Amino acid sequence: MHLVIIGNGITGVTAAQTVRRLAPAARITLVSEESEHHYSRTALMYVYMGHLRYQDVKPYEDWFWAENHLELIHATATALDAGQRQLRLSNGQTLGYDKLLLATGSVSRRFGWPGQDLRGVQGLYGLPDLAQMERDTQGISRGVVVGGGLIGVELAEMLHTRHIAATVLVRDQHYWGSVLPPEEAELVDQQFRAHDVDVRYRTELREILGDSSGRVRAIVTSQGEEIACQWVGLGIGVTPNLSLAQDSAVETDRGILVDELLQTNQPDVYAAGDCAQHRQPGAGEVAIEQLWYTGRMQGETVAHTICGRPTPYRRGVWFNSAKFFNLEYQTYGQVPARPPADVESFYWQHPTGSCALRINFAPQTGNAVLGFNAMGLRLRQAVCESWIKAKTPIQTVIQQLKTANFDPEFYRRHERAIQRQFAEMSVVKRY
Ligand SMILES: Cc1cc2nc3c(=O)[nH]c(=O)nc-3n(C[C@H](O)[C@H](O)[C@H](O)COP(=O)(O)OP(=O)(O)OC[C@H]3O[C@@H](n4cnc5c(N)ncnc54)[C@H](O)[C@@H]3O)c2cc1C
Structure with missing residues (x-):
């Protein structure tokens, strides 16, 4: 069996390792556009803050992959022909497969705000974003973070460690209003205050203003206030990365549609992790799970099915x-x-x-x-x-x-x- 996995995030890598254990003779190829080797996405902020270096957030030594007969291709899969069981890659290569796992993760959301393409405006998802933030926050005095969720607070903390004043715009009346009860949100707010972060609740972004060089110079809030800043971080969530699947015969909705075995509508094509959307989530479960832990669980589960041991994915206790x-x-x-x-x-x-x-x-x-x-x-x-x-x-x-x-x-x-x-x-x- 030749298994090709698109994406070397936690989902793809967990699946690769599990298949290697269950099917020692399988040929396994991991294709990823972002980085040659797997790294811990959740630790990105610590690299910016100087607590860790990039090599510290790679959980495995570079020799690990060859040692475990895991072939790595650092390229983008640009087209999928599920009928012919073939992929086209950005390096010109055509890659055949017996089984294919799409573990393409997410992309940062953008809401079409005026000025969102100005220099100095970005989300935080991967290594290119980290490099961009490193470059665009050099020597600035204020950044505005849009979004009162997990990435929003990370971005504020990142700016704080570089002594850059941060303003955070939160749509709800308290932090992470869709998830946290008010008392817990108040404790987070105490953290914001203790770290001099200026949080504006019930406030949304209306527009981003640029200077003559095409760089952000201010934002305008839903209250009409103009806040001068040189950088804007969009922490408004992520959406499944469908760039490969949506132009193929694989059925998609908000994510790549999968059944409980994490199978798509195409034979021997599976999807798991952030990019997958469960057709029938169990009681109390959600259709799209964008978490590190669930990526790992889905990667492990789908590996069993790929190896001929059909295993339904069940989330269990949240x-x-x-x-x-x-x-x-x-x-x-x-x-x-x-x-x-x-x-x-x-x-x-x-x-x-x-x-x-x-x-x-x-x-x-x-x-x-x-x-x-x-x-x-x-x-x-x-x-x-x-x-x-x-x-x-x-x-x-x-x-x-x-x-x-x-x-x-x-x-x-x-x-x-x-x-x-x-x-x-x-x-x-x-x-
Ligand atoms: C800054 C940040 C902090 C986070 N913190 C937490 C946290 O504390 N706890 C938590 O549970 N979750 C956290 N998350 C979410 C968590 O990191 C993700 O849910 C998880 O990494 C998703 O894993 P994945 O393997 O499904 O996808 P990803 O990690 O996104 O990996 C997919 C990979 O596939 C590649 N790819 C996509 N399309 C192609 C293609 N066509 N060809 C080749 N390669 C392709 C992408 O470039 C990417 O490298 C955080 C996310 C971010 C961005």
Whole structure:
């Protein structure tokens, strides 16, 4: 079998490694336009901030690929003929395959704002963006970041480490309004304030203004305010990269459409990771998952199917993690920004706002825990997942909190306070 994988991100590389393990004789070729070797996309910001060098964010030594008989082609796949099982590459090569995995990731969104093509306006997705940001933020005094999500806060932190003043425009009334409950968002806002980031809530970008050389000189907000700046970072999310699939016979919608085995509509063509859209996501799951962890899970799952062991992809208990300046965030299970009427919430916060814990539960089903948000605290994923799966009552979870404790500091300093607050509540507080 010759497996060709388009994209050497976490999804493609995980699939390649898993297939190598399951089918030692398979020929595996990884094609990627962005970089010769796989690197950790989530660590891009640390390269800009000077905490890591590019070679530090490559999880494998350069010899790893040849040693594991993984052929690498540094080129763009420009055309796919699924009928002939052939790809055309930007280096002029034609590449045949028996099985093909599309793991082409995402591209940064743009909303068609006037001035968005000026020099100094960009998103942050890959190495070319990092190089562009390095170049265009040299010697500037203010950058404006558009978007109140994960990339928005990363961009603000990146500017802060270079002593560049940052203004962040957030459409919602609080940070990451579609995901975080207001209390957690307020803790993130404290981080913004502590790092002198000027955040404008309920504010959108209307226009980007340029100077005579074609470089950004200011932005205009939805309130009509003009803010002088020399750089604009667009952190308004990503969308599946369909550049190869959309001109082929592979069926696409917002993403590349796949069934539960991550198969497309074309024989022996699969898609996984950020670029895939699930035709029928399971209950509580989403159609397009743009996360590092889910890319890894999908890569591993699809490898089994490719090797003749059909394995449906199931997301399982939701989890995610991030860091907002100095504040770590972990979430397990269901903790929506606005909970349904039958969900209750226990929320504890340290008086200084340095950490907090939210546990959601369902009174109508024996107070079964549904999800956790930990800010500035670390909880063990396996323990939280097992509590959620077993529908453990919140009383038991609070009693046994120390088994989820990842960090002895947390146990010593906060666990008793959390238990005390829970015990003192005659009626558990709704959000
Ligand atoms: C700055 C940043 C920070 C992030 N932080 C987090 C985080 O903290 N936690 C988290 O869970 N997720 C995070 N994410 C999201 C996460 O990185 C992605 O979900 C994940 O990397 C997607 O992996 P993938 O392998 O599916 O796609 P990608 O990593 O995008 O890899 C796809 C590769 O395919 C290449 N490609 C595309 N088309 C072609 C073609 N036609 N020919 C050849 N090559 C092609 C692309 O150039 C790219 O290199 C972050 C993303 C960014 C941008």
